[in-house]
Amino acid sequence: MSNNRDKKRAALKERLIDAAEALIAKNGLRGLKARDITADAGCALGALYNAVENLDQLIILVNSRTLNRLGETSLETVQDAPTAEQKMHALGQVYTRFAVENANLWSALFTHRLPEGEETPDWHRAEFIGLIQQIVAPLSELRPDLAGRSLQLRAQTLFAAVHGVVQLSIQNYEVGAPQEDLASEVQALVGAMMRGIKEAPAR
Amino acid sequence: MSNNRDKKRAALKERLIDAAEALIAKNGLRGLKARDITADAGCALGALYNAVENLDQLIILVNSRTLNRLGETSLETVQDAPTAEQKMHALGQVYTRFAVENANLWSALFTHRLPEGEETPDWHRAEFIGLIQQIVAPLSELRPDLAGRSLQLRAQTLFAAVHGVVQLSIQNYEVGAPQEDLASEVQALVGAMMRGIKEAPAR
DNA sequence: AGATATTTTTGAACAACGTTCAAAAACACT
DNA sequence: AGTGTTTTTGAACGTTGTTCAAAAATATCT
Numbered sequence: 001m002s003n004n005r006d007k008k009r010a011a012l013k014e015r016l017i018d019a020a021e022a023l024i025a026k027n028g029l030r031g032l033k034a035r036d037i038t039a040d041a042g043c044a045l046g047a048l049y050n051a052v053e054n055l056d057q058l059i060i061l062v063n064s065r066t067l068n069r070l071g072e073t074s075l076e077t078v079q080d081a082p083t084a085e086q087k088m089h090a091l092g093q094v095y096t097r098f099a100v101e102n103a104n105l106w107s108a109l110f111t112h113r114l115p116e117g118e119e120t121p122d123w124h125r126a127e128f129i130g131l132i133q134q135i136v137a138p139l140s141e142l143r144p145d146l147a148g149r150s151l152q153l154r155a156q157t158l159f160a161a162v163h164g165v166v167q168l169s170i171q172n173y174e175v176g177a178p179q180e181d182l183a184s185e186v187q188a189l190v191g192a193m194m195r196g197i198k199e200a201p202a203r
Numbered sequence: 204m205s206n207n208r209d210k211k212r213a214a215l216k217e218r219l220i221d222a223a224e225a226l227i228a229k230n231g232l233r234g235l236k237a238r239d240i241t242a243d244a245g246c247a248l249g250a251l252y253n254a255v256e257n258l259d260q261l262i263i264l265v266n267s268r269t270l271n272r273l274g275e276t277s278l279e280t281v282q283d284a285p286t287a288e289q290k291m292h293a294l295g296q297v298y299t300r301f302a303v304e305n306a307n308l309w310s311a312l313f314t315h316r317l318p319e320g321e322e323t324p325d326w327h328r329a330e331f332i333g334l335i336q337q338i339v340a341p342l343s344e345l346r347p348d349l350a351g352r353s354l355q356l357r358a359q360t361l362f363a364a365v366h367g368v369v370q371l372s373i374q375n376y377e378v379g380a381p382q383e384d385l386a387s388e389v390q391a392l393v394g395a396m397m398r399g400i401k402e403a404p405a406r
Numbered sequence: 407a408g409a410t411a412t413t414t415t416t417g418a419a420c421a422a423c424g425t426t427c428a429a430a431a432a433c434a435c436t
Numbered sequence: 437a438g439t440g441t442t443t444t445t446g447a448a449c450g451t452t453g454t455t456c457a458a459a460a461a462t463a464t465c466t
Contacts, residue, residue, distance in 0.1 A: 005462070030316060034453060044416045049454065110375060111314065113233060120377060128377035156380050157368050157388045164367015165360050172313060174323060174331035177359050185360045196399030208433070237424060247445045252425065
């Protein structure tokens with residue numbers, strides 16, 4: 001049986017993802033080197049290209065892990081909140097917390113770019129979209145007039161607004177809020193958006 | 204007089220910035236190569252390191268140009284708007300428009316990272332902070348209770364929120380709004396934030 | 407078990423990159 | 437013209453990601 005081979009191959013791939021994940025968490029995406037990964041995973045340099053198409057694909061696999069971890073964490077949190085508005089606040093806070101506590105891994109989600117001409121695989125794109133879905137339900141409660149594409153679009157916009165505040169705070173210390181103020185600023189932003197969104201004019 | 208030498212040196216530096224700017228605009232920050240820059244500027248590879256400390260510094264000089272161009276553009280626009288709320292909408296729209304029309308150069312402002320241990324020069328940091336100042340005045344009108352650090356902080360947060368929507372739309376097509384919806388989503392966001400911010404609870 | 411076929415592992419080699427530096431050229435001044 | 441200083445040059449270096457032929461390991465067959 002070639003089951004043994006498959007197992008070894010899968011095990012190596014996982015060790016490579018583990019090593020890449022740990023290295024990104026420690027040194028950031030910029031400090032990630034193929035030679036460091038293979039050294040930590042205990043294999044030769046070339047083995048990386050046997051287990052995985054290239055370094056970009058390996059980063060995508062790490063990002064997939066991070067995305068799922070973020071999704072699970074926020075799913076747990078959103079369930080505990082009773083009202084739609086409280087769900088929104090909870091989502092904002094859990095996102096902020098996750099980003100701060102996993103700064104380098106979270107950062108890799110949005111700073112990693114494929115070389116020109118290459119496309120993000122569909123399954124990974126779907127994981128991103130799944131993240132937004134948690135906002136759709138409470139938003140739909142607050143704005144029953146929105147549905148379908150408009151609802152999806154507005155949920156993306158709410159996410160992006162909070163994301164922007166978190167990102168500039170963590171990555172761009174020139175214009176971002178100091179990290180000690182981040183949580184309260186996100187709360188203020190979500191609060192303002194929730195108050196403002198209820199009395200939105202029909203277009 | 205050594206004026207001639209100074210002039211030639213300044214001229215070369217400017218040609219290098221011109222070339223780098225054009226290359227970033229065409230290929231993005233990722234596609235920027237020292238050899239392409241010097242070829243376009245008409246000098247040897249090593250000359251770049253005589254005119255400028257290194258490639259990162261040259262990128263900062265390009266970013267400074269972009270930032271000033273953005274500042275001037277939005278300053279013109281904000282002056283035409285009569286009310287504070289309309290100023291905010293105008294700022295959001297001009298920012299969106301600038302980012303879309305100068306996608307690669309605008310993107311470089313926020314994706315360029317210095318290697319670990321190096322710091323952004325103070326004069327460049329000040330340029331970023333100047334961008335936020337245009338928001339402070341109208342915000343202060345809408346929220347006279349805010350002042351000093353709280354006012355500055357909230358202005359940064361409003362900027363970051365709009366920035367997030369624009370950035371995800373332009374760079375991260377997985378979660379960002381399609382570009383055809385960007386302007387109206389920014390308008391909706393600014394509108395909601397302005398409505399919500401007026402009735403903010405005293406903390 | 408041994409022989410053969412297939413797959414995996416290996417690490418030297420390659421191309422592309424930013425950066426350095428000694429030699430050559432250009433320049434300024436007397 | 438001669439001399440000292442500055443600038444320009446491009447070959448060379450170290451570090452990247454990636455490839456690939458040879459070697460080792462593994463599976464399959466008789």
